[in-house]
Amino acid sequence: MMLSRVANSIYWMSRYLERAENVARFIDVNTHLMLDMGLSVEETQWYPLIATSGDDEGFTKRYGPADEKSVVRFLTFDDKNPNSILSSIYRARENARTVREIIPVEVWEKINELYHLTQAHSRKRSVEALADYYTQVRQSGNLFSGMMINAMSRGDGWHFARMGQLLERADKTARLLDVKYFLLLPRGEQVDSPYDNVQWGAVLKSVNALEMYRQEYHSINYRDVTEFLLFSKLFPRSLRFSLDYASLALSNICADQPATCPALTEMGLLTQSLQRADADSIIASGLHEFIDVFQANLNLVDQSIYESFFEN
Amino acid sequence: MSLENYKTDGFFDELFESDGTPHTAAAALIEQLDALSRADLKRRQKTAEDILYQSGNTFNVYGDKKGTEKILPFDIIPRLVSSADWERLEKGIAQRIHALNLFIQDIYNDQKIIKDKVVPADMIFSSACYLKPCEGLKPPKGVWTHISGTDFVRAGDGEFYVLEDNLRCPSGISYVLENRAVLKRILPKAFQTLKVRPVSHYGDHLYKTLKHIAPDGKDDPVIVVLTPGIYNSAYFEHAYLAQQMGVPLCQNSDLLVEDDIVYMRTTRGLKQVDVIYRRIDDEFIDPTVFRKDSLLGVPGIMNAYRKGNVALANAPGTGIADDKAIYTYVPKIIKYYLGEEAIAQNVPTYICEDDKEREYVLANLDKLVVKAVNLSGGYGMLIGPKSTKAEQKEFAALIKAAPRDYIAQPTLSLSRAPTLIGNGIEGRHVDFRPYSLYGEEIFTLPGGLTRVALKKGSLVVNSSQGGGSKDTWVLGEGEEFGGEA
Numbered sequence: 102m103m104l105s106r107v108a109n110s111i112y113w114m115s116r117y118l119e120r121a122e123n124v125a126r127f128i129d130v131n132t133h134l135m136l137d138m139g140l141s142v143e144e145t146q147w148y149p150l151i152a153t154s155g156d157d158e159g160f161t162k163r164y165g166p167a168d169e170k171s172v173v174r175f176l177t178f179d180d181k182n183p184n185s186i187l188s189s190i191y192r193a194r195e196n197a198r199t200v201r202e203i204i205p206v207e208v209w210e211k212i213n214e215l216y217h218l219t220q221a222h223s224r225k226r227s228v229e230a231l232a233d234y235y236t237q238v239r240q241s242g243n244l245f246s247g248m249m250i251n252a253m254s255r256g257d258g259w260h261f262a263r264m265g266q267l268l269e270r271a272d273k274t275a276r277l278l279d280v281k282y283f284l285l286l287p288r289g290e291q292v293d294s295p296y297d298n299v300q301w302g303a304v305l306k307s308v309n310a311l312e313m314y315r316q317e318y319h320s321i322n323y324r325d326v327t328e329f330l331l332f333s334k335l336f337p338r339s340l341r342f343s344l345d346y347a348s349l350a351l352s353n354i355c356a357d358q359p360a361t362c363p364a365l366t367e368m369g370l371l372t373q374s375l376q377r378a379d380a381d382s383i384i385a386s387g388l389h390e391f392i393d394v395f396q397a398n399l400n401l402v403d404q405s406i407y408e409s410f411f412e413n
Numbered sequence: 414m415s416l417e418n419y420k421t422d423g424f425f426d427e428l429f430e431s432d433g434t435p436h437t438a439a440a441a442l443i444e445q446l447d448a449l450s451r452a453d454l455k456r457r458q459k460t461a462e463d464i465l466y467q468s469g470n471t472f473n474v475y476g477d478k479k480g481t482e483k484i485l486p487f488d489i490i491p492r493l494v495s496s497a498d499w500e501r502l503e504k505g506i507a508q509r510i511h512a513l514n515l516f517i518q519d520i521y522n523d524q525k526i527i528k529d530k531v532v533p534a535d536m537i538f539s540s541a542c543y544l545k546p547c548e549g550l551k552p553p554k555g556v557w558t559h560i561s562g563t564d565f566v567r568a569g570d571g572e573f574y575v576l577e578d579n580l581r582c583p584s585g586i587s588y589v590l591e592n593r594a595v596l597k598r599i600l601p602k603a604f605q606t607l608k609v610r611p612v613s614h615y616g617d618h619l620y621k622t623l624k625h626i627a628p629d630g631k632d633d634p635v636i637v638v639l640t641p642g643i644y645n646s647a648y649f650e651h652a653y654l655a656q657q658m659g660v661p662l663c664q665n666s667d668l669l670v671e672d673d674i675v676y677m678r679t680t681r682g683l684k685q686v687d688v689i690y691r692r693i694d695d696e697f698i699d700p701t702v703f704r705k706d707s708l709l710g711v712p713g714i715m716n717a718y719r720k721g722n723v724a725l726a727n728a729p730g731t732g733i734a735d736d737k738a739i740y741t742y743v744p745k746i747i748k749y750y751l752g753e754e755a756i757a758q759n760v761p762t763y764i765c766e767d768d769k770e771r772e773y774v775l776a777n778l779d780k781l782v783v784k785a786v787n788l789s790g791g792y793g794m795l796i797g798p799k800s801t802k803a804e805q806k807e808f809a810a811l812i813k814a815a816p817r818d819y820i821a822q823p824t825l826s827l828s829r830a831p832t833l834i835g836n837g838i839e840g841r842h843v844d845f846r847p848y849s850l851y852g853e854e855i856f857t858l859p860g861g862l863t864r865v866a867l868k869k870g871s872l873v874v875n876s877s878q879g880g881g882s883k884d885t886w887v888l889g890e891g892e893e894f895g896g897e898a
Contacts, residue, residue: 103661103680104678104679104680105667106664198643199662202662213468358681410680
């Protein structure tokens with residue numbers, strides 16, 4: 102049992118931290134892809150990052166063509182972009198501030214420190230100058246998770262935080278897969294060329310999945326990477342895994358609730374649809390289209406969580 | 414080495430005698446501090462500031478677009494209170510709170526003290542702090558002032574004088590606890606050597622105090638802290654106290670009243686609330702009773718309180734006892750209810766309404782501070798030693814025209830404490846606010862907030878005007894030692 106407002110804040114604190122970490126991962130994967138593709142400075146490709154963020158309209162209006170400087174600023178330090186790292190950390194901190202009486206004090210201090218760290222780097226504009234910063238953002242994500250795992254009682258607060266983290270992660274892993282879709286490359290003939298496989302390796306690397314993937318599939322190809330990141334029951338950043346465990350958190354929250362909870366129904370529909378889907382038919386009908394539908398359904402789940410717990 | 418050129422400059426000093434030798438109680442601390450180089454002290458000061466910054470108890474610098482945040486200035490050299498001084502302070506505070514609590518109960522019920530002409534009726538009823546809706550209230554267990562913080566200054570004679578009683582929503586206790594946590598990391602050796610009395614059990618005492626007033630039959634009451642929200646300057650403290658007690662921190666939107674019962678909105682529906690430590694002022698707490706424009710309050714909460722369905726700490730209405738005008742009557746109030754002489758001294762105050770005292774005031778305008786009882790913030794004030802003959806003449810006329818509106822006090826010379834300034838240690842003026850809880854008995858936390866005026870010569874300790882804080886080490890013997898977590 103906890104205050105609805107507090108449950109809402111802890112859910113979003115966790116989502117925003119996961120979001121910040123994933124934006125840092127996006128920038129990382131893009132940088133690696135460009136290096137692997139042997140692109141020179143003139144033909145660098147920054148647009149895919151904007152396209153997958155869903156904020157391309159806002160970006161184009163304010164920045165024009167996408168280059169390193171503008172994309173780094175937009176995704177990292179732009180306080181007018183609600184999904185930038187700075188905005189996400191700022192909001193995570195504001196949410197943490199309203200729940201600091203129930204989270205371990207180290208968690209609050211870590212988020213606070215991350216915010217000040219972000220402020221301190223906010224004048225830099227190149228990926229190279231920011232490499233250490235992005236690494237720290239990703240490490241902070243791990244620290245945050247670790248502190249929660251080791252110091253937070255497994256009550257409703259924990260379950261809301263966990264659910265927020267996993268739903269955000271499912272959304273972002275899906276978008277990460279989508280980054281490659283937007284790469285302006287001659288497609289078709291390149292699929293499964295060594296070139297292509299190196300790029301899929303970069304995608305795996307950016308979610309620290311390369312080793313786990315190899316143990317299951319041994320060699321890299323488009324179909325298997327897609328299957329792994331969408332449907333692995335075991336890998337903790339896959340869509341399937343994230344949804345399975347978000348469902349579990351939700352079931353715990355709904356346990357001994359007097360009435361059936363609508364969020365549980367909505368979450369059940371989405372998990373089942375993932376359990377039924379298979380990589381081959383998704384690739385045949387279009388990965389990008391599949392991800393679009395998945396994200397729309399994820400929004401429905403989020404909406405029903407809001408109505409079930411936060412709104413009253 | 415760091416203290417070799419320290420001078421008390423003729424002021425009462427918290428660590429040194431006037432001849433430059435340490436007070437007996439401070440000798441061990443001085444020895445430890447003096448063994449540190451200035452660079453080492455500065456390094457420790459920086460570490461303390463970093464820890465406080467990281468803890469996030471910061472405020473935004475006004476008008477700064479980059480979102481720069483600052484901590485309240487903190488000085489690592491602790492202020493000491495000897496066990497003898499503390500014992501006397503503790504007794505004086507308990508006596509004062511006991512009497513003032515009886516006073517409030519009387520004022521809102523039988524008004525005997527008015528009928529007996531100890532405090533004039535118009536002094537009470539003309540006060541903005543007298544709340545008519547509180548008439549006839551009988552708070553649980555007869556306690557009104559559960560949480561208070563008494564302001565003291567120490568004058569040139571070494572005596573502690575009460576400046577204000579702060580019986581409403583005194584803030585600052587989180588600084589006491591935080592400053593202590595930091596200083597234990599910064600000066601562990603000194604801390605250990607001196608046998609400093611612990612403060613970290615404040616949260617336990619606060620919880621017990623609140624539990625004590627839960628409605629009858631509530632063995633495991635739901636206790637919450639009520640805050641105006643994250644934009645309130647004391648929000649950190651509200652969250653901190655909720656955390657120290659492990660209870661929910663509510664905003665008004667989390668609470669509602671139905672059939673005179675207070676509920677909070679939870680993920681599992683409505684849950685009844687039994688005790689509220691509210692950090693919202695009286696006039697904002699219930700728009701149906703007090704200020705109608707309040708957006709911070711909980712409509713209907715006063716009715717729930719009147720019916721005994723919820724307890725509030727502090728009780729509404731306590732402001733009448735820390736009104737400036739009432740302050741001068743506190744020694745009489747103590748005498749009236751307890752039959753005792755006041756242990757903690759008021760700053761000697763001359764009531765101009767009294768013929769004899771007025772005569773003295775008028776004859777000594779060049780030495781006294783004259784204050785209008787209904788004005789604050791330095792308005793309507795004459796500082797005798799710094800005034801002109803014309804100003805003194807003007808005030809003499811004012812006092813004669815409306816003697817009841819004026820009081821006068823001697824110009825106090827506040828004590829000083831050694832403080833890290835630039836590359837050295839200099840004396841700076843300090844005040845002192847210990848915090849008390851009134852539950853089954855009156856408990857005063859052995860420690861408190863020492864505010865320090867960091868500007869040279871300044872007597873203003875407020876943070877808005879260059880004030881900072883120090884940890885306060887109350888010394889003494891007792892079984893509590895070594896017990897601080």
